[in-house]
Amino acid sequence: MGTTQLESVPEPKYWHLKTVLSEALDSEFSVGEILPNERDLAARFGVARATLRQALEQLELEGRLQRRRGVGTTVAPPRVGVAVGSEQDVWPGAAGDAWQPTDCTVAVPPTSVADILGTVHGEQAHTVRRSRVTHGQPVAAELLYIPASSVPDLSAIDAPSGAARARAVLRELQRLELEGQHRAVELGSARADDAKELDRLPGAPVLVVTTRFFAEGRTAAVSVATYRADTCRLTFGDSGGVEIHHDPERRAS
Amino acid sequence: MGTTQLESVPEPKYWHLKTVLSEALDSEFSVGEILPNERDLAARFGVARATLRQALEQLELEGRLQRRRGVGTTVAPPRVGVAVGSEQDVWPGAAGDAWQPTDCTVAVPPTSVADILGTVHGEQAHTVRRSRVTHGQPVAAELLYIPASSVPDLSAIDAPSGAARARAVLRELQRLELEGQHRAVELGSARADDAKELDRLPGAPVLVVTTRFFAEGRTAAVSVATYRADTCRLTFGDSGGVEIHHDPERRAS
DNA sequence: TAGTGGTCTAGACCACTAA
DNA sequence: TAGTGGTCTAGACCACTAC
Numbered sequence: 001m002g003t004t005q006l007e008s009v010p011e012p013k014y015w016h017l018k019t020v021l022s023e024a025l026d027s028e029f030s031v032g033e034i035l036p037n038e039r040d041l042a043a044r045f046g047v048a049r050a051t052l053r054q055a056l057e058q059l060e061l062e063g064r065l066q067r068r069r070g071v072g073t074t075v076a077p078p079r080v081g082v083a084v085g086s087e088q089d090v091w092p093g094a095a096g097d098a099w100q101p102t103d104c105t106v107a108v109p110p111t112s113v114a115d116i117l118g119t120v121h122g123e124q125a126h127t128v129r130r131s132r133v134t135h136g137q138p139v140a141a142e143l144l145y146i147p148a149s150s151v152p153d154l155s156a157i158d159a160p161s162g163a164a165r166a167r168a169v170l171r172e173l174q175r176l177e178l179e180g181q182h183r184a185v186e187l188g189s190a191r192a193d194d195a196k197e198l199d200r201l202p203g204a205p206v207l208v209v210t211t212r213f214f215a216e217g218r219t220a221a222v223s224v225a226t227y228r229a230d231t232c233r234l235t236f237g238d239s240g241g242v243e244i245h246h247d248p249e250r251r252a253s
Numbered sequence: 254m255g256t257t258q259l260e261s262v263p264e265p266k267y268w269h270l271k272t273v274l275s276e277a278l279d280s281e282f283s284v285g286e287i288l289p290n291e292r293d294l295a296a297r298f299g300v301a302r303a304t305l306r307q308a309l310e311q312l313e314l315e316g317r318l319q320r321r322r323g324v325g326t327t328v329a330p331p332r333v334g335v336a337v338g339s340e341q342d343v344w345p346g347a348a349g350d351a352w353q354p355t356d357c358t359v360a361v362p363p364t365s366v367a368d369i370l371g372t373v374h375g376e377q378a379h380t381v382r383r384s385r386v387t388h389g390q391p392v393a394a395e396l397l398y399i400p401a402s403s404v405p406d407l408s409a410i411d412a413p414s415g416a417a418r419a420r421a422v423l424r425e426l427q428r429l430e431l432e433g434q435h436r437a438v439e440l441g442s443a444r445a446d447d448a449k450e451l452d453r454l455p456g457a458p459v460l461v462v463t464t465r466f467f468a469e470g471r472t473a474a475v476s477v478a479t480y481r482a483d484t485c486r487l488t489f490g491d492s493g494g495v496e497i498h499h500d501p502e503r504r505a506s
Numbered sequence: 507t508a509g510t511g512g513t514c515t516a517g518a519c520c521a522c523t524a525a
Numbered sequence: 526t527a528g529t530g531g532t533c534t535a536g537a538c539c540a541c542t543a544c
Contacts, residue, residue, distance in 0.1 A: 010539095012513060015455060037529060048515045053530090058442055058456055069530045070523030079439060085338070085489060183489040185438055186332060187458060187482040189311055201531080202268060203311055205440060205458070229440040236338055236436040236489055263520095265532060290510060301534045306511090322511045323542030454512080 013047055014054035020045075021055055025064055025075055035065070035073040061205060063230050069201075080134055082227065084209060085236035089181050091213065092130070092144055092223060093170030099130040099142065101166035109145045109222075116212060116222050119147050126151060128166045131197060132225075139232050141197040142225040146173060150220040176215040184210045185234065194226045205229040266300055267307035273298075274308055278317055278328055288318070288326040314458060316483050322454075333387055335480065337462060338489035342434045344466065345383070345397055345476060346423030352383040352395065354419035362398045362475075369465060369475050372400050379404065381419045384450060385478075392485050394450040395478040399426060403473040429468040437463045438487065447479050458482040 035041065042052040056073065059065045066076040083098075092099065107127045108114075114121050125145045132140040148154075151172040188208040195202040206226040213221040227234060288294065295305040309326065312318045319329040336351075345352065360380045361367075367374050378398045385393040401407075404425040441461040448455040459479040466474040480487060 014513080018456075039529090048517090050516090051514060054513085056530095061458065062441055063439070067530065068523085069521065070528080072523095072529060081437065181490060184334065184486050185460065185489070186316070186486040187440065187460065188315055203271075205314065207438065207440065233437050233439040236438070237434060267532080292510090301536090303535090304533060307532085309511095320511065321542085322540065323509080325510060325542095 014051050014058070017045060017047065017052065017055040018058050021059060022064065025059075029075045031075050031077045033075050035075070037072060060230060066230070076230070079231055079233040080137075080139065081233050081235045082132075082134060082139055083236075084234045085183060089178050091170070091174045091176075091178050092128075092221070093167070093174065098134070099132050101128055101130045101163050101170065103129040103162060104166035104169050105129075105161055113145050113222050113224065116210070117145060117147055117219055124148070126154075126169050128169055130166070137231065138198050138228075140225050140227040141194045142223055144221060144223045146221045150176065150215070173221060176220055178213060178215055178220075179217070180214045182212045182214070186210075187229070188226065190226060198226070198228050200228065200230075207232065207234060209234065267304050267311070270298060270300065270305065270308040271311050274312060275317065278312075282328045284328050284330045286328050288328070290325060313483060319483070329483070332484055332486040333390075333392065334486050334488045335385075335387060335392055337487045338436060342431050344423070344427045344429075344431050345381075345474070346420070346427065351387070352385050354381055354383045354416050354423065356382040356415060357419035357422050358382075358414055366398050366475050366477065369463070370398060370400055370472055377401070379407075379422050381422055383419070390484065391451050391481075393478050393480040394447045395476055397474060397476045399474045403429065403468070426474060429473055431466060431468055431473075432470070433467040435465045435467070439463075440482070441479065443479060451479070451481050453481065453483075460485065460487060462487070 029035070036044070038049055038052055038056070042049040045052065056065060056067065060067055060076075063076055063079045065073055067073045090097065093101065105127050106124050108122055109117065109119075109125050109127070111121055114123070117125065119125065125147045128144040128146065130142045130144060131138060132142070146169060151169055153175075154169070154172060186208050188206050190198060190200055190202060190204045190206045192202045194206070195204055198204070198206070207229050209223075209225045209227065211223040211225070212219050213223070282288070289297070291302055291305055291309070295302040298305065309318060309320065313320055313329075316329055316332045318326055320326045343350065346354065358380050359377050361375055362370065362372075362378050362380070364374055367376070370378065372378065378400045381397040381399065383395045383397065384391060385395070399422060404422055406428075407422070407425060439461050441459050443451060443453055443455060443457045443459045445455045447459070448457055451457070451459070460482050462476075462478045462480065464476040464478070465472050466476070
């Protein structure tokens with residue numbers, strides 16, 4: 001250092017700010033620590049609060065910070081690895097899966113889901129709500145759409161809704177032989193209901209995992225799961241028998 | 254309670270705006286069409302430009318819009334499905350893979366990669382740059398880190414750098430027997446170099462896919478690929494022999 | 507050069523949390 | 526109630542693109 005940098009392409013202030021803050025997080029803060037409030041930070045760096053917020057938003061997107069209204073901004077722990085693709089294909093609700101069924105209703109799936117499901121638009125489907133919790137924190141909310149044709153023998157189930165019915169529907173689904181599954185991951189923003197369940201504000205960035213379950217030569221069910229993008233790292237696939245331990249360390253000093 | 258509940262939780266303006274715009278996109282615009290400019294749109298909806306921009310940012314994040322400085326805002330086509338997890342494990346550079354090697358240098362990997370690789374911090378590794386193009390558009394940029402121990406017989410290769418050397422290094426890597434691989438997906442923001450290659454601004458949201466390749470009982474290589482989050486839907490896994498055709502349709506009228 | 511989106515400012519008020 | 530982050534405004538200027 002010593003000489004001033006000439007900035008042939010001037011970097012935006014918020015970008016430079018993000019870099020500075022990121023380095024400060026590495027060297028001067030530890031996980032869980034509370035940062036100064038936004039007005040103070042902005043003053044300290046000599047920028048408007050909106051500019052400072054632009055930098056904080058990026059850092060939050062990258063999982064480095066956690067901001068809570070009325071509380072403050074804290075240094076986030078490293079993202080948790082969440083297993084999504086298991087080695088063998090299994091139906092939702094199979095023994096030992098990470099999901100907790102909370103409700104089951106009959107509803108018309110969104111057209112995008114109906115397209116994948118291959119059902120007629122406007123046709124109802126069993127809709128199971130499930131949530132996933134890791135280390136005491138909610139990480140994902142799921143809607144599972146099951147057309148009536150996939151669970152023909154539902155007359156024996158008396159619970160009209162709720163977790164009990166959800167479990168019963170899943171049990172019924174498992175009578176089919178699962179032939180395969182297919183997943184897609186994309187970026188989205190949390191709808192109001194999912195946001196509430198994930199303890200975030202509406203519009204928060206989420207990773208949307210859409211899973212198609214194949215049985216009897218067709219799509220027997222579709223799951224749309226939204227994971228908190230700030231706290232989650234989705235993990236897939238086999239490890240070839242080699243043990244995996246993601247680095248628990250990130251700090252330097 | 255007999256009275257109607259009028260906004261017990263008032264919706265933010267930008268959120269409502271986003272909903273209105275989203276519906277307008279479905280019904281009144283077609284893919285590629287140019288929207289009115291931000292100043293006009295803001296005036297039309299009676300909000301400040303910053304508020305309007307907040308709504309547009311969300312829609313862009315969801316892949317509904319595409320904004321280009323100096324040009325305008327256009328309606329984005331549906332996201333392209335990009336296959337990431339193939340059914341069988343293969344080494345990078347195997348026949349028929351979707352990547353184009355562009356360069357190969359020797360560099361010190363970032364500490365986060367070194368941790369996964371199990372190498373000493375500061376130790377150099379062969380670093381192969383590759384890019385992935387779909388439908389004429391760049392969708393991903395990758396850095397592949399290969400420790401020297403994974404490619405012992407590199408003396409016969411004369412090209413000091415460039416695409417030729419990259420191909421040679423990959424060819425050498427394929428002499429090892431691949432025992433498995435493991436992937437993780439998380440949200441990130443594009444570094445300056447990746448952003449340039451992806452034709453986006455720095456900080457643009459990307460899906461970061463980290464792949465560990467296992468051979469000889471250890472991690473033989475690590476790939477960090479960044480996919481454009483606005484245009485890509487990452488697809489994984491087997492389809493159970495059932496043909497997959499994602500809905501090409503989204504518009505109504 | 508005209509028009510676009512990108513950055514930045516200096517305020518204001520609101521919703522939420524915890525003491 | 527005091528303090529936090531979230532929303533919103535009405536400007537200004539800059540960087541880039543295409544004509």
